[in-house]
Amino acid sequence: MKMSKSVYKVRPNDYWRIGEHENWFEEMAVKGLYLKKLGKMFATFEKGEPKQMKYRIDISIDRKIPDNQLEMYAESGWEYVTRDKFFYVFSSPVELNAPELHTDSAEQSFTIKKLNQKLMRNAIFTVMATMLIIGMLTAIWFLDGTPIYVLIEGWAIQQTILAAFIGYTAYTSLRATVSIRALRKNLMEGKPINRHATWNKRDRLRSTFVVVFTIVIGLSAVFPIVQLVKMKTETLPEENGNLPIVRLADIERNPDLIREEAEYMNDGVDWANRYSTNWGPFAPVQYDTDEIGIVSGKEWSDGSGQYSPSVHTKVYQLTIPAMADRLITDLVKWHWFDENKEDYVEMNHPNLDRLIVYEDAEMKKVFAAKGKGVIFVRYHGNANVQSIVDEIERKIMLISGSKNLSEKESN
Template identity: 80%
Template sequence: MGKSVYKVRPNDYWRIGEHENWFEEMAAAGLHLKKLGRMFISFKKGEPKQMKYRIDISIDRKISDDQLEMYAESGWDYVTRDKFFYVFSSPVEVNAPELHTDSAEQSYTIEKLDNKLAGNAFFTGVATILMIGMLSAIWFLEGTPIYVLIEGWAIQQTILAAFIGYTAYTSLRASFSIRTLRKNLMEGKPINRHATWKSSDRLRSAFVVVFTIIIGLSAVIPIVQLVKNTTETLPEENIDLPIVRLADIERNPDLIRDELGYMDDGVDWGNRYTFKWGPFAPVQYETDEGGLVPGKMWSDGSGRYSPSVHTKVYQLTIPTMADSLIADLVKWYQFDENKEDYVEMNHPNLDRLIVYEEADMKKIFASKGKGVIFVRYYGDADTNTIVDEIEKKIMLISGSENISENEDK
């Protein structure tokens, strides 16, 4: 025997006759079955030989040495196994008798497999329905699927749900196929050992392998997010980040920082910036900043003047997603306001600009190229001042430049 050769394993593992025929075709081509894996089947190169292969099922226990010895005496050599499927081979010239000569009796060997597959189909089906319900709430409850996609909250879970859904589908097919096989055996109809694999079957199996690899790669997404996502206290001085600062909006030399925010792990969450990464927006910033102007009161006399600003910044991987993200951000931050109060305005240097104003609170949504910025501001600065600052910052992320967290520091 020579070196090993690996073939994609057909994912329809319950198709016993097709597997047996395929192994025989491989042996005739000089590839002899060596081992069954979850995704691949390994063969060893050797001389072409006419072989017969048979698959036996034992779901409760491992086939005993006595039974293996009995099979060997009948001309059947044990080759390999996968869970409850045991594969035996025999040269054609030996003319070995069948492992099971009575089809009706053989049907009882797969009764428990039939029940097990039915149970698997039920539980994976229920799991799929529950995950679809949960993910539907995440993606569509607020009507902001693009915002959810950009933030990257549920990408990995959605891919995993798709995999579980496909598993439920294959489990259901397996259950029906084994039940049909069992019924045929009980009626005295033997397994069709001349059935062959269609090219579409092998393409579907290859798809499952590729999809499984994608599942594995998707598991990297939350790890990268965990590693790259950081939160730090905003320095009082200006830093080279594409975020709108409170001092730039207020333009008041008497402005000081309001340091009465929540402190945790050395971070002032009232004056912080968070860098986040996602596959559809590799550069994301979220900031909060609060200030005070000594001696100044709110215009309605409600207390000392304490302006604040909250910003969200995105540099998108796909610029055409900007309009949809703007629409979803408006929905996300709309709260109880009337939709008509969110006014779309023309701006010569911005692709899109939406403004909401109410007393001392303003919300501004802007996009240019692959850059999107949202600003929510409490204070008495006018809207044009905020838009001017957004215009300056969005230029840093609207083109092909990539701003990394490390470079910014």
């Protein structure tokens, strides 16, 4: 059996509240738990014999408290226990009757002066950083008025959680500055630190919340990693396989349609005929594709050259099907280029939850949702909208979740 046992406790989040901390450590010592280490979120206590102890926190802005200061304190009966940055904890058994560390409040206020300045600079910096980050994130989320689209794509989720944390840090830093400033003012006026202050339930709740919050941030760090793992771009195979992607050949239905020699190859991928996969916590399956072909001997009707139909698609399998409706609305907004809004026509379809169609000569856009599946197709060519809708109807079954085919989406 081990001689001493360590006990971990969530520590009060407000590190600057000196009296409350001293009180807490004293209460713990009476229960036989001696402070050993003070971390950012947890305090470590060691089990021992219950004892009346005095704890005092002293502030030193130096990187390391000077040896002769420690020596002077030890000579007076105060042993150094641990520190949290600028806050040094000393203890002394009550029976030793050691003199108070500080017997002159006005003098003590000088020890806080530099800390006060440091906290002030910190607070100004973090608040400015937070405002900057909030500004940038607001632009990402709302500039195009498509927050659900941004959420589903999942680029900004982790940054936003991180920003919330930075925002909370700025808030804490502001509170610390205000409190330390007030403490300094009180000391200058001869009012000593309140050693009867205690933690209330709300303080404890907040400290626990900070721990949970930090865990969430830690977990959210996997988002970009998963995204990196899941994100890949490959040349679209000529044959479709099991991909839930609307293919150009299926829209055109012309045996003479062929793919041209790749014009732009990068990393072995033909970027004109490619599909990219992505991942997000709200849409774990995502595809983004481009495809273009030519039909030899056929011209565009306006005589602008060889007929070369193309298709761009987006495919999402959502975690929460209820988001499909809003995603469609945002996708319409995202892919809207100053066309007449009335030309985006809401249709009824027996097999689709939502269907919006746009058609202007060769340009066709179709937005469709069914269950968990959402598909957007932008097609430029002579085929009619109905053939696109038919293809979407066929492919959306693979991801809608209504017919257990979702596992087959990868080849």
